[in-house]
Amino acid sequence: xxxxxxxxxxxxxxxxxxxxxTGKTPGIVYGGSAAPTQIEIDHNTxxxxxxxxxxxxxxxxxxxDGKPQLALLRxxxxxxxxQLVLHVDFQRVDADKPVHMKVPLHFSGAENSPAVKLSKGxxxxxxxxxxxxxxxxxxxxFIAVDLSTMEAGKSLHVSDLxxxxxxxxxxHGKSDFVIASTVLPGGKKEEAEAAPAAAPAAAPAAxxxxxx
Numbered sequence: 001x002x003x004x005x006x007x008x009x010x011x012x013x014x015x016x017x018x019x020x021x022t023g024k025t026p027g028i029v030y031g032g033s034a035a036p037t038q039i040e041i042d043h044n045t046x047x048x049x050x051x052x053x054x055x056x057x058x059x060x061x062x063x064x065d066g067k068p069q070l071a072l073l074r075x076x077x078x079x080x081x082x083q084l085v086l087h088v089d090f091q092r093v094d095a096d097k098p099v100h101m102k103v104p105l106h107f108s109g110a111e112n113s114p115a116v117k118l119s120k121g122x123x124x125x126x127x128x129x130x131x132x133x134x135x136x137x138x139x140x141x142f143i144a145v146d147l148s149t150m151e152a153g154k155s156l157h158v159s160d161l162x163x164x165x166x167x168x169x170x171x172h173g174k175s176d177f178v179i180a181s182t183v184l185p186g187g188k189k190e191e192a193e194a195a196p197a198a199a200p201a202a203a204p205a206a207x208x209x210x211x212x
Contacts, residue, residue, distance in 0.1 A: 002060070002063065003046070003060060004041070004042075004045075005040065007037065008038040019040055020086070023043050024040040024043060025086070026038070026086075026087055027041055027089065027090065028090070029064065029089075029090045029092060030090075031092040032092035032093075032094060053104060054141050055073060056073055057139075058141055059099075059136045069092060069093075072093055074089045074091045075089040076088040076089065096135070098133050099133070099136055101131065101132060101139055102129045102130070102132075103131075103139070103140055104128060104142045105125070105129060105142065105145050107125055107145045107147055108148075109146050109148030109149075110123045110147040110150070112148045113150040114149070114151045115150045118152075119152035120185055122185075123180055124182075126179065130170075131169065131170040131172070132170060133168050133169075134168070138164065138166040140167060143161060150180065153182060153184075154182055155180060157179060158179055161179070
């Protein structure tokens, strides 16, 4: 995605407030060997871009005063109750160095899974994104997760993800955590659960010996 910005010359709380009154959003670009750069961006353009998932998980073509550079969206602040972006942060990207970025998981096929169709269960998603490491050009927009083969009582882990070549998940010391799990309706037992065994029939009472 491409977004245009201009160098911001005036700084401070008062200057930022006046800038917002003109329909611009203050921001900053940092990282790499260059010094941080204060920027301003058209508010409406930025506001609508923030609604797109791709804007949060892609390498951006950020043009500052007409000069392009690669960058990642790192943070932004919204007004507590107005639809107003107060500030935005970008990080410069080196095309030859790996980046760490959170990428959304796109789940599909749950309605066709045995867990839902046969067992009348549900599939939960404990997490909806994972952090990955890769070169900027290999960064995926999202990672697809196929749930169509999920069975009741089973779960999918991060090790089950089908990652694009050159992309790895950043674990941060965590184990192979769950990304999807199945749950049966409350109180319903597995159909495969064996029925309680019938009690053995009582043995016939022994007859007393006949008296002579």
